[in-house]
Amino acid sequence: MSNKVRIALDAMGGDFGASVVVPGAAISLTRHPDSEFLLFGDSALIKKELEAHPALKAVSQVIHTDVAVSMHDKPSQALRRGRKVSSMWLALEAVKNGKADVAVSAGNTGALMAMARFCLRMLPGIDRPAIAAIWPTVRGDSIVLDLGASIGGDEHHLKALAVMGAATASVLFDLERPTVGLLNIGVEEIKGGEEIRAAADLIRAMAQPPFDFIGFVEADGIGKGAADVIVTEGFSGNIALKAAEGTARQIGEYLRAAMSSTLMSKIGYLFARGAFRALREKMDPNKSNGGVFLGLNGVVVKSHGGTNADGFAYAVDVGYDMVRNDLLTKINQSLHRNGAEAHGVAPAA
Amino acid sequence: MSNKVRIALDAMGGDFGASVVVPGAAISLTRHPDSEFLLFGDSALIKKELEAHPALKAVSQVIHTDVAVSMHDKPSQALRRGRKVSSMWLALEAVKNGKADVAVSAGNTGALMAMARFCLRMLPGIDRPAIAAIWPTVRGDSIVLDLGASIGGDEHHLKALAVMGAATASVLFDLERPTVGLLNIGVEEIKGGEEIRAAADLIRAMAQPPFDFIGFVEADGIGKGAADVIVTEGFSGNIALKAAEGTARQIGEYLRAAMSSTLMSKIGYLFARGAFRALREKMDPNKSNGGVFLGLNGVVVKSHGGTNADGFAYAVDVGYDMVRNDLLTKINQSLHRNGAEAHGVAPAA
Numbered sequence: 162m163s164n165k166v167r168i169a170l171d172a173m174g175g176d177f178g179a180s181v182v183v184p185g186a187a188i189s190l191t192r193h194p195d196s197e198f199l200l201f202g203d204s205a206l207i208k209k210e211l212e213a214h215p216a217l218k219a220v221s222q223v224i225h226t227d228v229a230v231s232m233h234d235k236p237s238q239a240l241r242r243g244r245k246v247s248s249m250w251l252a253l254e255a256v257k258n259g260k261a262d263v264a265v266s267a268g269n270t271g272a273l274m275a276m277a278r279f280c281l282r283m284l285p286g287i288d289r290p291a292i293a294a295i296w297p298t299v300r301g302d303s304i305v306l307d308l309g310a311s312i313g314g315d316e317h318h319l320k321a322l323a324v325m326g327a328a329t330a331s332v333l334f335d336l337e338r339p340t341v342g343l344l345n346i347g348v349e350e351i352k353g354g355e356e357i358r359a360a361a362d363l364i365r366a367m368a369q370p371p372f373d374f375i376g377f378v379e380a381d382g383i384g385k386g387a388a389d390v391i392v393t394e395g396f397s398g399n400i401a402l403k404a405a406e407g408t409a410r411q412i413g414e415y416l417r418a419a420m421s422s423t424l425m426s427k428i429g430y431l432f433a434r435g436a437f438r439a440l441r442e443k444m445d446p447n448k449s450n451g452g453v454f455l456g457l458n459g460v461v462v463k464s465h466g467g468t469n470a471d472g473f474a475y476a477v478d479v480g481y482d483m484v485r486n487d488l489l490t491k492i493n494q495s496l497h498r499n500g501a502e503a504h505g506v507a508p509a510a
Numbered sequence: 511m512s513n514k515v516r517i518a519l520d521a522m523g524g525d526f527g528a529s530v531v532v533p534g535a536a537i538s539l540t541r542h543p544d545s546e547f548l549l550f551g552d553s554a555l556i557k558k559e560l561e562a563h564p565a566l567k568a569v570s571q572v573i574h575t576d577v578a579v580s581m582h583d584k585p586s587q588a589l590r591r592g593r594k595v596s597s598m599w600l601a602l603e604a605v606k607n608g609k610a611d612v613a614v615s616a617g618n619t620g621a622l623m624a625m626a627r628f629c630l631r632m633l634p635g636i637d638r639p640a641i642a643a644i645w646p647t648v649r650g651d652s653i654v655l656d657l658g659a660s661i662g663g664d665e666h667h668l669k670a671l672a673v674m675g676a677a678t679a680s681v682l683f684d685l686e687r688p689t690v691g692l693l694n695i696g697v698e699e700i701k702g703g704e705e706i707r708a709a710a711d712l713i714r715a716m717a718q719p720p721f722d723f724i725g726f727v728e729a730d731g732i733g734k735g736a737a738d739v740i741v742t743e744g745f746s747g748n749i750a751l752k753a754a755e756g757t758a759r760q761i762g763e764y765l766r767a768a769m770s771s772t773l774m775s776k777i778g779y780l781f782a783r784g785a786f787r788a789l790r791e792k793m794d795p796n797k798s799n800g801g802v803f804l805g806l807n808g809v810v811v812k813s814h815g816g817t818n819a820d821g822f823a824y825a826v827d828v829g830y831d832m833v834r835n836d837l838l839t840k841i842n843q844s845l846h847r848n849g850a851e852a853h854g855v856a857p858a859a
Contacts, residue, residue, distance in 0.1 A: 299760055309695050312703050346658050346748040354661050354745065380749045381756030396703065397749045399695040400729045400742075404750040407730030408757040411648055415792055416765075419785040429782025436768040436775035443764055 169255040172202035173229035175267025183210035185473025239272030263480040267464035281459040300386025309399035319360035326390040327372035332486040342378035342388035447472030451479035518604040521551030522578035524616025532559035534822025588621030612829040616813035630808040649735025658748035668709035675739040676721035681835040691727035691737035796821030800828030
């Protein structure tokens with residue numbers, strides 16, 4: 162790693178491409194002046210955007226390609242059409258070749274994950290990738306993973322998620338020993354879920370894990386901040402995330418309707434509009450933008466496709482933090498201190 | 511079935527027992543005067559409560575037992591200690607013996623499900639039970655199942671859930687052909703979830719199903735009212751429900767904090783308090799109280815343990831509607847018109 166954090170950006174990803182990616186990078190640069198950027202995509206478009214951001218332009222290199230992965234491409238299509246040539250692939254390849262420390266894309270999740278696996282390969286000791294993201298809770302932020310990269314998985318997969326999630330939380334939240342919980346349902350003694358109980362045993366048996374395991378957490382515990390890291394396989398994780406997002410949107414609609422229902426409520430809204438603004442800011446999905454792909458031999462951050470420049474800047478910030486705090490080394494150390502050898506993986510040199 | 515709807519109540523279930531069950535039944539009776547009740551539990555306590563509700567007392571029979579299943583009993587403990595003698599068991603047995611049309615309990619879910627399976631047995635053609643409940647959406651109420659009775663399940667299980675859920679929605683919402691969606695995650699072409707795709711094929715292949723199948727729904731579609739019935743296995747269903755409940759509680763806390771943060775916001779709250787009251791009512795969890803146990807050879811409704819009399823009354827209402835609209839017959843007809851024979855089950859006579 163050079164002294165600067167070198168960030169590769171897929172400047173054609175997401176719903177708005179360079180018009181969000183470039184201003185987003187410019188915002189992040191003001192927070193982290195020790196960043197530099199590789200911008201992959203249509204150079205005419207990118208350079209036009211860069212004109213408005215001279216500070217960013219000074220630390221950026223533009224690499225032209227006119228092949229973009231569309232938001233609707235299936236992973237297999239994206240690989241067929243976009244391998245070696247698309248802005249998404251080239252950003253990942255820059256990480257692989259050591260030209261960048263992290264890749265950030267707002268492109269489509271399935272395509273990005275497929276390309277990232279293909280290009281960067283998995284970490285030794287990890288079979289399947291995961292997506293982790295920040296989940297705002299009443300006690301501060303937590304990390305939840307896997308949000309949908311891999312469906313299902315045995316106790317070893319869940320243990321690997323715990324290790325990777327804990328490393329992510331310690332990097333992003335600057336925690337010495339994050340708490341880790343396994344997502345489960347409350348009903349006892351019914352069949353199924355054996356792999357979750359087995360994972361709990363496996364995690365408890367770890368020698369000196371760099372986190373505190375607190376056992377099972379039900380899904381209503383996530384928003385309470387029951388643990389710094391919530392671990393589950395990708396299907397349930399995605400269901401939890403989408404159910405929470407849907408509920409937040411639903412209540413937002415109810416609230417708007419209630420506040421505009423009567424003259425009195427409209428007057429009330431005027432008085433309380435500062436409070437409503439603070440509430441809106443608190444619930445701003447941009448602030449928790451930036452899904453981290455874990456388990457890969459390289460750092461990749463996925464931004465929401467529909468985000469704005471502020472949101473994209475948060476995703477770039479996440480990438481910066483990962484590199485600055487050496488996420489991959491922490492994950493590797495945790496994995497190999499704790500019996501990855503038992504599964505036929507040589508310890509990292 | 512007699513002309514009256516005969517409702518068996520576990521009067522010792524839940525956090526508050528008879529002091530919630532009896533007034534709750536009294537409220538439901540005002541809405542459905544053609545109900546009558548069997549009240550199982552400590553007769554001294556029940557009769558004391560009944561004194562305040564003469565109309566209910568006139569249509570109730572009290573059957574004494576002093577054995578109650580505790581909210582903390584594991585299913586196996588509950589069966590060992592409470593079989594044949596507890597208020598929970600006796601309410602279920604009344605349904606089995608044809609003395610009641612439906613049993614309602616606010617007792618613990620695992621124990622109630624275990625006893626219900628043991629006492630009532632499964633419907634022919636159904637291997638595993640499910641819990642369905644009403645989920646309020648921006649477009650009105652939907653039914654979501656399974657909320658945690660059975661973990662996992664193949665395509666035949668998911669198809670059975672679709673059939674039972676559709677019958678429940680048509681009974682509770684008075685719909686000719688409810689729409690049915692299968693809960694899934696959006697990422698394409700990743701491994702896993704084959705049983706969900708197979709279930710979609712199986713449901714599409716049904717001859718004249720009494721519902722319209724709309725395909726896959728993501729978890730943020732539930733609150734949008736994407737379908738009248740959302741089908742998923744019990745682990746994901748429980749995760750979705752708890753994640754939504756947790757998010758609603760979290761936003762409620764944010765909102766309360768925001769409204770009391772400044773003098774201006776407090777004044778605003780005073781003006782808008784009618785709107786806030788309406789909002790609170792809209793989000794009142796009591797209103798969607800009443801989980802229906804499906805797949806059993808009898809109708810059983812589970813109330814939240816911590817609910818109040820209003821909430822318990824809604825659970826009794828749900829039981830009443832199920833019986834009045836002949837849920838079990840509808841489920842049996844749907845199941846046996848649609849190839850349950852193919853799985854070695856004789857059609858209903």
